[in-house]
Amino acid sequence: MKRLTVADLVDKFSLKVLTGEDQLHKTITQSRAHRPGLEFVGHFDFFPTERVQILGRKEINYLHKLTNDERSVRIGNIVHYHPPCFIVTAGEEGLTYLTHYCKEEGIPLLVANTVETTSEFVIMLDAFLLKNLAPEISIHGVCLNVFGVGILLRGQSGVGKSEIAHTLIGRGHRLVSDDLVVLKKLSPRTLLGTHDEKTKEFLALRSIGLLNVVRMYGRKVFQDETRISLDIHLTKWQKDALNNELEHEPSFTEYMGVKVPSIEIQLQPGRDVAGLIEAAANNWYLRQSGYSAAEEFMRRIEADFARNENE
Structure with missing residues (x-):
């Protein structure tokens, strides 16, 4: 099976590494990214744990509105599955709590400094993954x-x-x-x-x-x-x-x-x-x-x- 690493994504898309610098060697084997939605409310029956997880403005705004205790549960449930990495496309403001949980679990947290919308970024990322993992x-x-x-x-x-x-x-x-x-x-x-x-x-x-x-x-x-x-x-x-x-x-x-x-x-x-x-x-x-x-x-x-x- 062909593999990419998180470091390959950092280089390709000029991603900023907020945490997990020593975990960039983690491998990526799935050719599509995933935006968690139902997982934030506790539905994990079809959670693709091996995919790169994308957090856009919609997901980040939802997390910002939660109380500290609610965020602890919602984020804790996801990081427990140890996906290869998280990529945030909504800027790095207010991500202290997310950085904390990713650091605890050894999961790279990356920020895309891009002018594209989250949907456009996901399309580019999926195309890159598809070609390189084919x-x-x-x-x-x-x-x-x-x-x-x-x-x-x-x-x-x-x-x-x-x-x-x-x-x-x-x-x-x-x-x-x-x-x-x-x-x-x-x-x-x-x-x-x-x-x-x-x-x-x-x-x-x-x-x-x-x-x-x-x-x-x-x-x-x-x-x-x-x-x-x-x-x-x-x-x-x-x-x-x-x-x-x-x-x-x-x-x-x-x-x-x-x-x-x-x-x-x-x-x-x-x-x-x-x-x-x-x-x-x-x-x-x-x-x-x-x-x-x-x-x-x-x-x-x-x-x-x-x-x-x-x-």
Whole structure:
């Protein structure tokens, strides 16, 4: 299981540590934060104790209105479960009592010095947790964003993946990762492609060497991540292996249980593979909108046949 620490959150969101400086090594394993509400009135049946706990203006105002004895009970009931940390988004004024209980239980109490609302902060925090705690694998290939479509290029070493990626970059598309692609499963239907930091911005071309595409062509040719929508397998040309059906049966490649539409493109000198990849990306967009060129063609054929029968 992947883990983050409370210290990672402090660094990422520039959080102020009010107490628990020696507990920032605590691990975080849940990809969503929680705002306690029912827990303050004693309902703990579904309390997600392993989540980061967020206290916004609503929660802090409620605690401020309680008597000392009531606060002791309400806060004591929650800190008893030892969540990884508390993050307050309503400023640090009047938090002496909360600091006391967190210090007693060894729970980090953090303050977000942010202009965002609590809801906006929770959205950003959840997105960070989801990406960094998502299951992931690394595969050999190239990841690109073509016309806004995340594409994974696969094929045997030396087949020309990086060279094709270079051509697509020259046509205005973006590189995400070359050689090693990190795939993260964000949901049962969502796969994110990114790099492993070491390969960030680099493209390796045989006979040329290692290129930093951002230094050569500008920031616009690179992006950190993309949702994978197409898996394209590049293979060597095989005579008579290609067919001319109007529309191929859909095929998929599965990564960590996520099915990605897959196509095969055979390579041959003089074949515009980059253009075919652009066509595949645009065709994917049309399919998402419910359009099929093959179905429209067949409707035209059927309409023409019907007219001829009526003449």
